[in-house]
Amino acid sequence: MTTVTLLSGGAAQGLVRGLAEAFKAQTGAGIDGEFGAVGIMADKLRAGTAADLVILTQALLAKLAEEKLVVPSSITDVGRVETALAVRSRDPKVTVKTETDLRDVLRSADAIYVPDTKASTAGQHVTKVLDQLGIAYEVASRLKIFPNGATAMRELANSTATRPIGCTQATEIIATDGIVLSGSLPPGCELVTMYTAGVTVRAAHPKEAAALIALLTDADHRELRQSAGFAG
Incomplete structure (x- = not known):
């Protein structure tokens, strides 16, 4: 079975887990990867860790695209x-x-x-x-x-x-x-972060990675995103 690998901020772990069965039903592929601090995940990609897609902060995705590690046209906002x-x-x-x-x-x-x-x-x-x-x-x-x-x-x-x-x-x-x-957190101390997904330049399964991004971000799963803590 094809397995799509990802490097992701921990913020997206619950959402990815919630969509694993739907993704398998749609593509026949599984999902594997690492979830952790976004800076560490970005550095893993830079160091050559294999991954088909990344889900990190919008700012980090922009940097990785500039570094030619993520396909710019694939970058899609998941939610705040x-x-x-x-x-x-x-x-x-x-x-x-x-x-x-x-x-x-x-x-x-x-x-x-x-x-x-x-x-x-x-x-x-x-x-x-x-x-x-x-x-x-x-x-x-x-x-x-x-x-x-x-x-x-x-x-x-x-x-x-x-x-x-x-x-x-x-x-x-x-x-x-x-x-x-x-x-x-109260006004003056709050932080709202946009998380964004993108297909890596070295993706072994770019088609399936793009399909997972589409599933993560499509209108049909808005309620799931919201229940997982993402805002539009």
């Missing part, structure tokens, strides 16, 4: 994803409407679960927000940093801390059992 807060399913949701609210919530947490603060979109943003709020040094020892948002959220679900909280892409929160989406 917000960086949001998460709590364990058994814990009360937090209400964060202002920067002051967010500062208080983060200060009161005894563990803060986040993805890679250097290579992931959400992790980089967390670092920026902590600096903006003036509490980066204060909460540094409570940061629990993991290679990607999916891992960070699984660890949050299993946390034995008293008042843990997580911050990553909403799609990764929604896709993880044992935690719930607690709310958006």
Whole structure:
């Protein structure tokens, strides 16, 4: 059986998983690949890791096209994803409407679960927000940093801390059992990222890769995208 391989930001993992059966029924092909921090996935492609398509941030796809690693005409927007807060399913949701609210919530947490603060979109943003709020040094020892948002959220679900909280892409929160989406970041601290797909120049299965991109982005699957955390 033909298998389409991809390198993707963790934000798209739930959506890709949700479309695997439909893709197999349509093309007879399976899906395999890696999901992780977008910067690391882009560097894997640059280093020669085999992949038929990539799903990364719009900015990264543009760079990879300039580097002649992605076919420019294949690039298609999948949808926007917000960086949001998460709590364990058994814990009360937090209400964060202002920067002051967010500062208080983060200060009161005894563990803060986040993805890679250097290579992931959400992790980089967390670092920026902590600096903006003036509490980066204060909460540094409570940061629990993991290679990607999916891992960070699984660890949050299993946390034995008293008042843990997580911050990553909403799609990764929604896709993880044992935690719930607690709310958006407040005005001034928000981040909404457009995720985009493209066929790689070295794709072994470019036709099937294009078919997967079409499936990920078509109007018939708008509700699935929304339920997975993507906005149009």
